[in-house]
Amino acid sequence: xxxxxxxxxxxxxxxxxxxxxxxxxxxxxxxxxxxxxxxxxxxxxxxxxxxxxxxxxxxxxxxxxxxxxxxxxxxxxxxxxxxxxxxxxxxxxxxxxxxxxxxxxxxxxxxxxxxxxxxxxxxxxxxxxxxxxxxxxxxxxxxxxxxxxxxxxxxxxxxxxxxxxxxxxxxxxxxxxxxxxxxxxxxxxxxxxxxxxxxxxxxxxxxxxxxxxxxxxxxxxxxxxxxxxxxxxxxxxxxxxxxxxxxxxxxxxxxxxxxxxxxxxxxxxxxxxxxxxxxxxxxxxxxxxxxxxxxxxxxxxxxxxxxxxxxxxxxxxxxxxxxxxxxxxxxxxxxxxxxxxxxxxxxxxxxxxxxxxxxxxxxxxxxxxxxxxxxxxxxxxxxxxxxxx
Numbered sequence: 001x002x003x004x005x006x007x008x009x010x011x012x013x014x015x016x017x018x019x020x021x022x023x024x025x026x027x028x029x030x031x032x033x034x035x036x037x038x039x040x041x042x043x044x045x046x047x048x049x050x051x052x053x054x055x056x057x058x059x060x061x062x063x064x065x066x067x068x069x070x071x072x073x074x075x076x077x078x079x080x081x082x083x084x085x086x087x088x089x090x091x092x093x094x095x096x097x098x099x100x101x102x103x104x105x106x107x108x109x110x111x112x113x114x115x116x117x118x119x120x121x122x123x124x125x126x127x128x129x130x131x132x133x134x135x136x137x138x139x140x141x142x143x144x145x146x147x148x149x150x151x152x153x154x155x156x157x158x159x160x161x162x163x164x165x166x167x168x169x170x171x172x173x174x175x176x177x178x179x180x181x182x183x184x185x186x187x188x189x190x191x192x193x194x195x196x197x198x199x200x201x202x203x204x205x206x207x208x209x210x211x212x213x214x215x216x217x218x219x220x221x222x223x224x225x226x227x228x229x230x231x232x233x234x235x236x237x238x239x240x241x242x243x244x245x246x247x248x249x250x251x252x253x254x255x256x257x258x259x260x261x262x263x264x265x266x267x268x269x270x271x272x273x274x275x276x277x278x279x280x281x282x283x284x285x286x287x288x289x290x291x292x293x294x295x296x297x298x299x300x301x302x303x304x305x306x307x308x309x310x311x312x313x314x315x316x317x318x319x320x321x322x323x324x325x326x327x328x329x330x331x332x333x334x335x336x337x338x339x340x341x342x343x344x345x346x347x348x349x350x351x352x353x354x355x356x357x358x359x360x361x362x363x364x365x366x367x368x369x370x371x372x373x374x375x376x377x378x379x380x381x382x383x384x385x386x387x388x389x
Contacts, residue, residue, distance in 0.1 A: 010070040037084035045091040046130040056152040096128035133167025141173035192233035208251040227260035275315035291333040
């Protein structure tokens with residue numbers, strides 16, 4: 001092509017084809033009409049946020065033809081063309097019709113700890129320009145495949161939609177989370193935050209929420225609410241996956257209620273005494289769950305005395321007990337009564353009915369609680385030793 005033709009093309013703003021030869025600082029070295037030219041990155045048909053993101057895709061661009069307008073023509077002293085500057089922003093691009101669950105090839109632009117950003121414009125030989133998207137690290141078949149993924153690598157992906165960050169993909173070989181986890185058992189780590197609130201992480205990988213509603217737990221709702229208070233930071237609990245929010249990789253889980261029962265072993269709970277018509281006693285925890293009072297000899301100093309005390313309890317009386325075990329099949333607690341700590345004092349009392357607040361006359365045997373004397377009120381229960389008296 002003669003020089004005059006180049007000048008006419010420039011003056012009339014005609015689009016001319018060019019091919020990319022190499023990457024230079026700030027742009028591409030190209031060949032246009034048998035002359036070397038230069039296209040700055042910011043004058044390419046599409047843009048990347050940082051110039052360095054052009055480097056991983058540069059090699060794949062060399063085989064394609066692009067179009068642009070000639071901006072400037074630089075000549076030597078002999079009027080020979082030395083360099084042509086081109087603006088490729090008007091290069092015609094086709095529209096890409098992406099289909100959900102279709103497979104595409106993408107080139108990795110850059111990598112972050114949470115995932116890799118790819119451009120599947122490569123799949124269309126750049127005829128549709130840039131089609132950028134994120135492959136979250138959780139969308140890889142396994143952690144190892146994510147670790148091995150590097151910028152410039154070509155990967156096969158499956159398109160499943162878009163969010164505020166752009167196109168979303170999974171890597172070939174990935175099994176979607178719902179198919180993999182829904183309705184199945186998964187271990188969840190408890191995270192106790194600085195303010196006392198709880199967060200959860202399924203398999204130390206997925207954000208997790210554990211709604212406690214009557215529709216999920218039915219009559220066990222209150223039990224679970226109370227059990228959650230005893231969860232400690234870093235503890236592992238078993239849950240069932242109810243749902244998965246695929247767009248955000250958030251698990252919705254249900255804590256196995258049987259696990260909730262086990263949280264009470266070794267804890268002190270208030271137990272309600274229920275005296276039946278035949279005089280037998282039942283015990284209820286949370287007004288709902290049955291409990292069996294253990295009277296084994298080795299857990300009390302004086303089991304006979306304890307038994308006689310228990311037999312004297314009134315209907316609806318509240319006593320403190322320690323949970324020894326839980327029968328998960330029956331959802332029943334095995335409990336031990338915790339007598340008040342009065343073993344250091346014996347009390348004999350005579351009550352005068354002449355006054356509203358009677359005085360207490362004491363026969364001191366050992367140590368005596370002066371606060372009890374000053375209260376001038378009748379103690380709720382006699383001590384174990386007082387009963388022995």
